[in-house]
Amino acid sequence: MKFFDDIAIGDVTEFGSHTFTAEAIKRFARTYDPQPFHIDEAAAAASLFGALTASGWHTMAVMMKLIAAAGGPLPAGAADGADCARLGPSPGFDDLRWLRPVFAGGTLTYRATVTGKRESRSRPGWGVVSSRFEAHEATGEKAMDVIVHDLVELQSKVV
Amino acid sequence: MRHFEDFAVGQRLALAPFHVTAKEITAFAAEFGSLPGEFDPAADGALPAASGWHGCAIFMAMMCRAWLCEAEFLGSPGVDKVRWQRPIQAGDRLGGFSEVIALRPSKSRPELGIISFRHSVTNAAGDIVLSLDNPAMVARRPMTANGPAAGADDRAAAS
Numbered sequence: 001m002k003f004f005d006d007i008a009i010g011d012v013t014e015f016g017s018h019t020f021t022a023e024a025i026k027r028f029a030r031t032y033d034p035q036p037f038h039i040d041e042a043a044a045a046a047s048l049f050g051a052l053t054a055s056g057w058h059t060m061a062v063m064m065k066l067i068a069a070a071g072g073p074l075p076a077g078a079a080d081g082a083d084c085a086r087l088g089p090s091p092g093f094d095d096l097r098w099l100r101p102v103f104a105g106g107t108l109t110y111r112a113t114v115t116g117k118r119e120s121r122s123r124p125g126w127g128v129v130s131s132r133f134e135a136h137e138a139t140g141e142k143a144m145d146v147i148v149h150d151l152v153e154l155q156s157k158v159v
Numbered sequence: 160m161r162h163f164e165d166f167a168v169g170q171r172l173a174l175a176p177f178h179v180t181a182k183e184i185t186a187f188a189a190e191f192g193s194l195p196g197e198f199d200p201a202a203d204g205a206l207p208a209a210s211g212w213h214g215c216a217i218f219m220a221m222m223c224r225a226w227l228c229e230a231e232f233l234g235s236p237g238v239d240k241v242r243w244q245r246p247i248q249a250g251d252r253l254g255g256f257s258e259v260i261a262l263r264p265s266k267s268r269p270e271l272g273i274i275s276f277r278h279s280v281t282n283a284a285g286d287i288v289l290s291l292d293n294p295a296m297v298a299r300r301p302m303t304a305n306g307p308a309a310g311a312d313d314r315a316a317a318s
Contacts, residue, residue, distance in 0.1 A: 032216040032217070033220070034220075034228060035227075056235070056237075057212070057215055057216045061187075061190075061212050063212075064191050064210060065190070065191040067192070068191075068192030069192065072194065073194070089246075090211055090243060092240070092241045092242035094241075095237070095240075096238040096239075097236060098235070
């Protein structure tokens with residue numbers, strides 16, 4: 001990942017795609033979000049959604065999986081591996097919107113665009129980068145939108 | 160079932176207790192990954208900590224088990240603000256509450272109302288580890304010419 005000083009507003013990172021199977025939707029929801037429209041096809045058919053849908057939190061957990069696979073939530077740096085910016089604990093996120101239900105078999109493609117950056121007041125040497133993460137369906141329609149704040153080192157210590 | 164009319168500003172609904180185990184943290188991280196900066200190893204010692212998104216999923220489970228799955232809950236457009244305030248660690252016994260901050264009938268959909276919640280997840284020491292501000296859609300009690308109809312529970316109690 002790039003250091004804070006090397007990240008520009010407007011930088012885009014692509015995180016790839018994930019398909020939500022009915023089995024995975026039900027398994028996640030049985031543990032964390034056991035609402036009828038997430039755990040049972042028949043109950044889901046009778047619900048407002050009309051079919052089984054993934055828990056919104058499942059779509060966010062998958063986002064983390066893709067972020068982890070990409071090496072982090074912020075733009076990749078040219079020197080990654082040799083001199084990679086460290087990530088600190090994220091303060092949180094704002095304005096999460098689940099815009100469309102994600103049905104079984106649906107595929108989401110995730111990407112992030114840097115929208116803001118500021119130096120941390122409480123942690124000298126660190127900065128907060130805010131990014132708009134979006135997930136789009138295969139049809140191109142947006143299913144999820146959120147602004148996540150990440151804490152990252154300001155600059156390389158390698159001289 | 161709890162309807163929109165059964166909520167009031169200032170009301171606090173307890174979240175179900177949740178005992179976080181190392182096994183659960185490991186299982187979630189094995190499926191969805193984790194980010195290196197999500198907890199500070201120097202501050203947290205050797206205890207495994209849940210990722211921020213795992214914390215959100217745990218919160219959802221606590222809310223479902225406590226009250227959400229017993230309410231006429233019609234979904235949520237999203238979450239306005241989430242702050243990961245302290246790490247959630249293996250061994251933590253979590254509790255907390257959902258507080259009603261505001262409520263209003265929907266103008267465009269007379270069958271439901273919008274309730275704004277501030278959810279607080281706390282550890283055994285009483286510290287808030289996770290806070291979420293979240294609007295939710297809850298069904299209104301069906302109306303008759305004479306006012307609100309009796310709910311299913313009321314009818315059952317009367318028969």
